[in-house]
Amino acid sequence: MRVCPQTALSKLALEWLKRRFDALLRTDTHWLNTIYFVVGLIGADDMGSGYLVSPLMLVINTLFDLYILLVLLRFLLQMLRADFYNPVSQFIVKLTTLPLRVLRRFIPSVGGQDTAAIVLCMVLIYGKFLLLRLLSIPVVQIGGVMAPIGGVSYAGLLVFCIADLIALILTVFLIAVIIQVILSWVSPGQYNPVIGLVHKLSDPILKPIRRLIPSLGGLDLSPLFATLLLLVVKMLVVPPIVYLGNF
Numbered sequence: 001m002r003v004c005p006q007t008a009l010s011k012l013a014l015e016w017l018k019r020r021f022d023a024l025l026r027t028d029t030h031w032l033n034t035i036y037f038v039v040g041l042i043g044a045d046d047m048g049s050g051y052l053v054s055p056l057m058l059v060i061n062t063l064f065d066l067y068i069l070l071v072l073l074r075f076l077l078q079m080l081r082a083d084f085y086n087p088v089s090q091f092i093v094k095l096t097t098l099p100l101r102v103l104r105r106f107i108p109s110v111g112g113q114d115t116a117a118i119v120l121c122m123v124l125i126y127g128k129f130l131l132l133r134l135l136s137i138p139v140v141q142i143g144g145v146m147a148p149i150g151g152v153s154y155a156g157l158l159v160f161c162i163a164d165l166i167a168l169i170l171t172v173f174l175i176a177v178i179i180q181v182i183l184s185w186v187s188p189g190q191y192n193p194v195i196g197l198v199h200k201l202s203d204p205i206l207k208p209i210r211r212l213i214p215s216l217g218g219l220d221l222s223p224l225f226a227t228l229l230l231l232v233v234k235m236l237v238v239p240p241i242v243y244l245g246n247f
Helices: 005-027 030-042 046-052 051-081 087-103 116-134 155-187 193-210 222-244
Strands: 141-142 145-147
Touching: 046 193, 051 087, 051 155, 051 193, 087 116, 087 193, 116 145, 116 155, 141 155, 145 155, 155 193, 155 222, 193 222
Parallel strands: none
Antiparallel strands: 141 145
């Protein structure tokens, strides 16, 4: 059978191109990765939260949550009469003084407590939810409960802020209890600035339990019951508040 010269030439050209392509794949994948990167950028809108939104969400949550925690710690430590000259207390005070100084011009203290700190926490949480909403994030987790921030009113977002703040307060006390237990095992009897503040945060939870449940054979069971109590309270209090915000 006679083969057309043009057909044979085309087959040879295709085989040569295939060998060159395979060689490029084996030797240099940089250009291919570049193509994938460009395609990923072009398709970022189709991926939604998979490519660009997820890193932004991580940054927003981290920055806001850290500063909200600092402001809340300042409020709690002032309420519990912690050592103001503690180095950790001074660090928290320096980082949170500027916005609180502005808010205190309009928001007076109530019952001797720094109300402006609570208001600042609420404002920061509300701002975080608004930013996440602008990024088309449909839901966030508040105390283990999924809150649909994308489908509620602005008043509903405010209710979610209350739930998030309550969950954070309970989490702070829970972590303080756990840290105190760990420190009692690792460095019993020793003192440093962090230990002093941890005791201030955990004592309001542990002392009432110790009065009700004494030590058994030198074993202090109050942290166990305190942890259980805080978890149960969080599970009972936060979900109903989140449910109220669904409007």
